Amino acid sequence: MKILVCVSKSPDTTSKIAFTDGNTKFDEAGVQWIINPYDEWYALVRAIELKEKDPATVIHLVTVGLPDCDPIIRKALALGGDEAIRVNTDSSDSYYIAAQIAEVAKKGAYDLIFTGKETIDYNGSSIGGMVAELVDAPYVSLATLFELNGTTASITREIEGGEEVCEVSLPVVVSCQKGISEQRIPNMRGIMAARTKPLQVVEPASIETLTSIVNYELPPAKAGVKLVSPDNVAELVRLLHEEAKAI
Amino acid sequence: MSVLIFVDQTEGHIKKASFEALTYGAKVADQLGTTAEALVLGTVNDDLAALGKYGVKKVHQVANETLNHVDTQLYAKVIAEAVTASGANVVVFSHNQTGKAVSARVAARLKAGIVAGASSLPDTSNGFVVRKPVFSGKAYANVSINSPIKVISLNPNSYKTVAGEGTAEVVALNVAVDASKIKITAVNKVVGEVPLTEADIVVSGGRGLKGPENWGVLLDLAKELHAATACSRPVGDAHWRPHHEHVGQTGVQVAPNLYIALGISGAIQHLAGVNRSKVIVVINKDPEAPFFKAADYGIVGDLFEVVPKLTEEIRKMKASA
Incomplete structure (x- = not known):
């Protein structure tokens, strides 16, 4: 069993979001970088659990990014990946990123490709579907449970107002979310082992970018909360009805 | 040239979010001086010609039952x-x-640039630029699509459905459909509840409710408002409520017209899942709860006293309306 887990670097949730260069660049000053939580807690940890059940499993990590991604890749290796591949380029265009991952995926002939359900920076939820299309594999998104039975996967995924259980033969691309596994903390042995695990840097394939970010904007500041006395709940209802027109 | 809008259906009925997409797509077609057309996959019970009232001239349908499930x-x-x-x-x-x-998948197949999670109409004054929330709603990016074919997926609840007059021409589209490689073995729908991501109003509870046995006050309020119910991460983790109700950075992201938070302090991870809501109401006994800073309206008080009163006042208001 060969699993490819796609990981992305993203700013920590508590980071201050600010922009520079006339609001065209994300201000990285003081930002703490983490593995995108969906990639780490769900995609990677589920892959590790599968390897714990079947030690013949090999987990490769792939990220598309510049050398500043290396610390988060080492952390992912410390959690349990076997090898990592970093495609040495950066872009905000989801097609460009997905196509780079698809190149890696085609070369590695993986049985399973896991992604997080979205990244917490661009929030596109596009990479999994695009990679699946580019490698011509089935895609199951928003998975909350994943079990393997030989070469068949049984997957539960979120649909509107409920869930759907399906079976699919490998290879398959799966986007993972809460429910599929639980967050883990790397242990010291993992951290030591990660230092010597292979991290291969490959140059990007020649791929077009189809979108570009013109600029960023911060949302207008909230006007401030209007507090209503707990003894006058009717006033809140009036405000919601007449002023906010929300009920 | 035209604008094609994908109409999403489940069990033969068109989803609410699709009406927003239709209205939006028709407006985009207006901007570009072209026509809007819809695409329906699978068999449906709803009257497709009626989609004309959202501004589409034509509805293409591939009425193949294999497509009743999404693969x-x-x-x-x-x-x-x-x-x-x-x-x-x-x-x-x-x-x-x-x-x-x-x-x-469609974007990759057509090699078309995509704005996933758009929140505005395209600005076509200089290219084709669409706004979308990024950093979990803490900022917006204006994204230019530079490819000949452009794909936009519109965030639910960010464009208002407008229904006018009109009838669309329904055309059968003959496309060969392969057998699905995905076998659906079960579909478990939560019956009688409003789906969280489609809800206009969401009532959400946190640790301030103190235990699953106290959820009655929240459910009464939700019922009165026809609202979906949600919860904070600690509540989901403690299994007071099912996991799928967890709203926040690592749970579900919602953008309803009204989000009512009961006994939730408003950690930044929670706010990341709700800050695209139009109106936020916070009820919490702790005046220092960070959620008040992100709220439009608030009550500092004991939710077990305030919420039943709120439910009652809403009932009264509805009765007099």
Whole structure:
């Protein structure tokens, strides 16, 4: 069993979001970088659990990014990946990123490709579907449970107002979310082992970018909360009805 | 040239988010001086000609039962063929569970740039620029799509549905559909509840409710408002409420018209899942709860006293309306 887990670097949730260069660049000053939580807690940890059940499993990590991604890749290796591949380029265009991952995926002939359900920076939820299309594999998104039975996967995924259980033969691309596994903390042995695990840097394939970010904007500041006395709940209802027109 | 809008259906009925996408797509067509057309996959019970009232002139339907279940691999192939057949240069999806997965595949297949999770109409004054929330709603990016075919998936609840007059021409589209590689073995729908991501109003509870046995006050309020129910991460982790109700950075992201938070302190991870809500009401006994800073309206008080009163006042208001 060969699993490819796609990981992305993203700013920590508590980071201050600010922009520079006339609001065209994300201000990285003081930002703490983490593995995108969906990639780490769900995609990677589920892959590790599968390897714990079947030690013949090999987990490769792939990220598309510049050398500043290396610390988060080492952390992912410390959690349990076997090898990592970093495609040495950066872009905000989801097609460009997905196509780079698809190149890696085609070369590695993986049985399973896991992604997080979205990244917490661009929030596109596009990479999994695009990679699946580019490698011509089935895609199951928003998975909350994943079990393997030989070469068949049984997957539960979120649909509107409920869930759907399906079976699919490998290879398959799966986007993972809460429910599929639980967050883990790397242990010291993992951290030591990660230092010597292979991290291969490959140059990007020649791929077009189809979108570009013109600029960023911060949302207008909230006007401030209007507090209503707990003894006058009717006033809140009036405000919601007449002023906010929300009920 | 035309704008093609993917209409999402479940069990034969068109989803609410699709009406927003139709209205939005028709407006995009207006901007570009072209026509809007819709695409429906699978068999449906709803009257497709009636989609004309949202501004589409034509509805293409691939009435193949295999497509009644979403398999993104089959969908992408069929939609790409429909795009070619209709000569569309803009394809609009709703950014719901289905749209997120399908739009990405279609974009890759057509080599079309995508704005996933759009929140505005395109600005066509200089290229084709669409706004979308990024950093979990803490900022917006204006994204330029530079490819000939453009894909937009529209965030639910970010464009208002407008229904006017009109009837669309319904055309059967003959496209070969492969057998699905995905076998659906069970569908478990939560019966009698409003789906969280489609809800206009969400009532959400946190640790301030003190235990699962106290959820009655919240459920009464939700029922009165026809609202979906949600919870904070600690509540989901403690299994007071099912996991799928967890709203926040690592749970579900919602953007309802009204989000009512009961006994939730408002950690930044929670706010990341709700800050696109139009109006936020916070009820918490701790005046220092950070959620008040993100709220539009608030009550500092004991939710077990305030919430039943609120439910009662809403009932009164509805009775007098």
